Amino acid sequence: MAEIEVRLVDVTKRFGDFVAVDAINLEVRNGEFFSLLGPSGCGKTTTLRMIGGFEEPTHGLIELSGQDVTWLPPYRRNVNTVFQNYALFPHLTLGENIAFGLRRRNVKADEIKKRVADALELVQLTGYEDRKPGQISGGQAQRVALARALINRPAVLLLDEPLGALDLKLRKQMQVELKRIQQEVGITFIYVTHDQEEAMTMSDRIAVMNKGHYEQLAGPAELYERPKTRFVAGFLGVSNLLPVKADGNADAHAVLRLPDGTAARAPRALMNGHTGPVALGVRPEKIRLKAPADEVGGQYNRLEGVVRDASYIGVSTQYIVELRDQRRITVFEQNVERATKAELWAPGEKVVMTWLPEHSFVVPDEGVVEQVGIAAVE
Amino acid sequence: MGTFLKHHRWITPLALLAPGLLWLLVFYLYPALQMFMASFWSGSLATGFTFSLSNWTNYPDAVSTYAPIYLRSVLYAGAATVTTFLIAYPLAYTIAFKGGRFKNLLLFLVVAPFFTSFLLRTVSWKIILSDSGPVLGPLKAIGILPQQFHVLASPMAVIAGITYAFLPFMTLPIYVALEKVDFRLVEAAKDLYAGPWRPGGAIVGAIVGGVLMAVLGFVFNTSPLAFAIVGAVVGAVLFHFRVSESFVRVTFPLSISGVFAGGLLTFIPAIGDYVNAELLGGPNTSMIGNVIQAKFLTENDYPSASALSFVMMFGVLIVVAIYAKILGTEELSAAAARA
Structure with a gap:
């Protein structure tokens, strides 16, 4: 030491x-x-x-x-x-x-x-x-x-x-x-x-x-990876934050229910110490976009939405995906699988956002802002 | 017109300089030349003056006759410049760094005396310092000072008068220089172990305090030694605890340009000043300005007066050149930091 x-x-x-x-x-x-x-x-x-x-x-x-x-x-x-x-x-x-x-x-x-x-x-x-x-x-x-x-x-x-x-x-x-x-x-x-x-x-x-x-x-x-407050989540990089309610546990994960009823999971340890309302966070680059018909493994969190905006910025593409309750999620996707502009998701397309529960984080939720930080990439 | 100016770019600076140059030509260069000619005259107002290069002897004559007065002028002006500096520097420092929101008011107070005529102010000093005036009168009445004690007609009165008259000319340039000193540099110096000025502070403080009090002792005709010892002790203690090395190594070297300008603005007019010596001095304290004034206006001895003026001009040039050599370069500040 x-x-x-x-x-x-x-x-x-x-x-x-x-x-x-x-x-x-x-x-x-x-x-x-x-x-x-x-x-x-x-x-x-x-x-x-x-x-x-x-x-x-x-x-x-x-x-x-x-x-x-x-x-x-x-x-x-x-x-x-x-x-x-x-x-x-x-x-x-x-x-x-x-x-x-x-x-x-x-x-x-x-x-x-x-x-x-x-x-x-x-x-x-x-x-x-x-x-x-x-x-x-x-x-x-x-x-x-x-x-x-x-x-x-x-x-x-x-x-x-x-x-x-x-x-x-x-x-x-x-x-x-x-x-x-x-x-x-x-x-x-x-x-x-x-x-x-x-x-x-x-x-x-x-x-x-x-x-x-x-x-x-x-x-x-x-x-x-594990910001403990809304401020930290927003000051370092970009974060998507969704207000959630704790809804018991499933295996090693805590189940967190979104306002629209969708369940998401996060490591159970992250719930320690939280007494008030919490928000579930996920970084834009941790999210993968799939078509609604695509096979998604059961280990992933799933969230449906509609692409509202796609900005091609070379190394990656930045999407704005709108949920049913009109909350917006930022997603960064590396331009690997869909390499040319014609293959990108287009505004209006229905998509499923998936990410591993381990990539989630939980912060106390005292505000109402869904997305904090500046959604820009240098 | 626009293209004409574009092709003749030298016109603009010349046009801007023209009024000043013209002014200097008519009101400075021409009279100076005239005076230079006059210094080679001989004769008197009654018989008429004649010009001859053989009259160059006017110069050695003037110098040999008035050498002690030249020396006195340099001494008085020099002493006044030093005392002005000693008063003005702490004043400017306080306004610049501790003035806060009173800065402008304090600066106004520094120049406020200018709202009264220079002559009137000097006459007021004559009244204040008179043998039974508001200062000396009561002190004599209660027996602190002997009855025959006087300040007027002493070198001290003349030097004090000049000091008072030129204080703003010293204060303002120093203030401007200090104002520009970035406080972060002082912090940087402190960060780099610049603490109290040891042992220099005590030594310099003892010298400054000792000299000042010794002079005061002379003036009051008491024991200069006792005064000097008290002054040295007080100065040493004060400087030791209050003057930091960051001031000596950073703030002061960065304000040297202001000290230089203030010194010039005080010394040059002071050496030619005759009002203070006339009103506050006596027969044994007249300066070269008084002599020139008397020769020109009372005796109408234009050749001598002109020769005396030119000698003074060259004297000032030489003194200023030496001064600039010492203070005007960056050498001094660099040397201070190396020490």
Whole structure:
């Protein structure tokens, strides 16, 4: 069991009447790539700033490597931050920027020189010491900011949407590089982002935040396959959610009845802990479309509907299927079996949607929205 | 017309520059040339002036006669620039970073004195600082100050007057520079272990506090040493606890351009100023501006006055060049960070 590097106990931050962070408890393990994911205003940046020492919590305790740092100023914490807009010192060369932390700690000049060279090599900017921040590109500035933080060998590196200002292609490239660097240096990373794909690509674990607290904390796959709340189901990818009533068990599965009477199944364990109304969820790509006459194995969930819309987007086709009660289901089908446009399902055709009960998930149903998330594929 | 302008792109910038150039030509270059000619004159208003290049001796004559006054002018203007800076920087810093919603009001207060005439304000200071005025009068009455104590007609009065007069010229450029400093850079510095300024803060604070209080001691004719020690201790404590390394390494270097501009806007007019020396000073505190003014308007000695003016102009140019060499480049800020 890896030891705990950062521990937040009941951490609350209020700005006037606004509760930015609401009694968060969090444990980040040594050496892990941990992400705080959520929409703007969810409290993720405030949480990061409290760990960095730029905000003091209204209430609660923050521990770094077992030491209470709640009231320590930033310069006395063994953490470093990569800021959203890099915050490179414009009047200093890149070499001086990177050496800034070491100089403040009175490290010897020849050691500084050696470590600056190493840091530049780590971020693949060897030979850039004497340039000024105004003379480099956004991607390079981002890497300098990373080197400037990592050179101090902090216990934890905090990253506040560091890739937000880069274009898509560079962002993807940097995601891979960040992960490589993190594995190379073995430092705990706490990464704040609103980009679910970014978080999923790099993180060991993700806390999905909403309105000042996190709704679920898990690895990327678990968050995607087994979201525990409506918000998580919608924030990570696209989900179809249908209000259902529990109707006993069949073998290892719970039987869930849809408003129109159709029965669907989900793993029985997923019903644990649910007391109020629930919704059944299924991801669009887990659903297969069949003709009503087609043979469907008994192990599948079945749901009838009519195709209302079909959008061909190359790698897959996105269908909107309408149920009898006019609820709409999004289905992504890989363009394998039906490869050309002429063979696709056409609007108006009757179809049967099938998926394995194991691909279902169950969330508490307190709202009325059938489909959450943005039905778009990049 | 449109295509004509398109083919002659040099016209637009020239047209925009023309009014300014014309103004400078008529009201600056022509009088300056005229004055330069006058500095080679000899004779007097009664006998008439004659031009001769052999009259270049006007220059060495002017310099040798008034060298001490030139020196005094540089000293007074320099001292006033330093004190203006010491007052203006904390003022601008407070408005820029702690002003909040009062920022505009505070800035207005900085320039508010301009609503009254420069001359009137200086005369008011004369009244305030007079030997039995509202400040010194009561202090003398209760025996804190000796009866013969006076502020007017002392170097201190002149320097204080100049400091007061040019404070807004120093404050505004520094404010503009500080306002542009991204607060996230300060956070980044703190993140990179920039804490209290140790040990530099205590040392610099002791020097600043010591010098300021020693000067005050001189002015009040008491023991400068005792004053200096108190000032050094207070300055050291204050700077040690209140000045952070993030300020020294980041905020201050990034505001250098404002300090440079403010310094120029204060020093150049201050060195030629004669109103403060005239109204607040005495016979032993006259500056080169007073001499030039007297030569031109009272004695009608145009050749000497012109020569003196040109010497001053070149002097200022040299001082400014040195100053720009020190402050105007990025070297200083970079050096501060390397230290």
